Amino acid sequence: MKRVGIWLDKLEANIVVLNNGKENLTNIPSELDFFNPKGGARSKTKWGPQDVVQDSKYLEREKHQLKDYFEKIAEHISDADQINIFGPAEAPEKFMDALKTRHSHLADKVKKVETVDSMTENQFKALVKQSFGMDDRFPEQT
Template identity: 50%
Template sequence: MKHIGIWIDKEKAHVILVKEDNEDMTTIVSGIENFRIHGGSGTRFKGGPQDVVQDSKYLEREKHQFKTYFKNVASHIKDADKIVIYGPAETGEKFSKELEINYKEISKKVKDVIKADSMTDNQTKALVRSYFKKDQQRIH
């Protein structure tokens, strides 16, 4: 049985493979740019030329970066038997939806998507281990 837990946010994903006596953790960096939209006056004079900000251009680029990131994470978990996804905000939900749409075989293996705040590596490993331990107890 290959049990994998993923702690994922916009910056990185920790893929944790739970084994009998320990966990293997792989970190995947997202490569998603953090951009700040700067607008405002291009001159110090009142009423000077204004910078036009194209939100849609940035959002489209971010969407493509998320797709590439999720594809990379999916390639690391494709041979798992059971998967649980953790993470803050909506990144975990976005990843789960991406799996449902484009990676149906992997999506069938996702048992849970749980919101969780940032944790240390050891806390993340413990969280994943305890999830699968409880899962095993429910089966027996």
């Protein structure tokens, strides 16, 4: 049984695959552009026009980049039997929504979506094993 744990945020996704007592860790970078638009600039003349920041352009670009990022992750986990998703803020929920809309067969395999803070690689592996009820001494429990 192929069990997959994913920890993701807007920077990267760490994927642990547990299969037949073996574990494999993969990292997928998001390639998201982080926009930091500055406020509008004032004209040199008094009461002159101001430059307007177009937030909608930045948000639309981010939305498309997130979609591509989530597609890469879904492609990587397409053959999973069980999936648990972890991450900070709203990243896990956004990924779950993307799975529901575009990959319903994968969304049905998701057992847990949980908000967790940053952690080391070993902590993440332990969390994934614990979330599936596995122990290092007995690789294929459940």
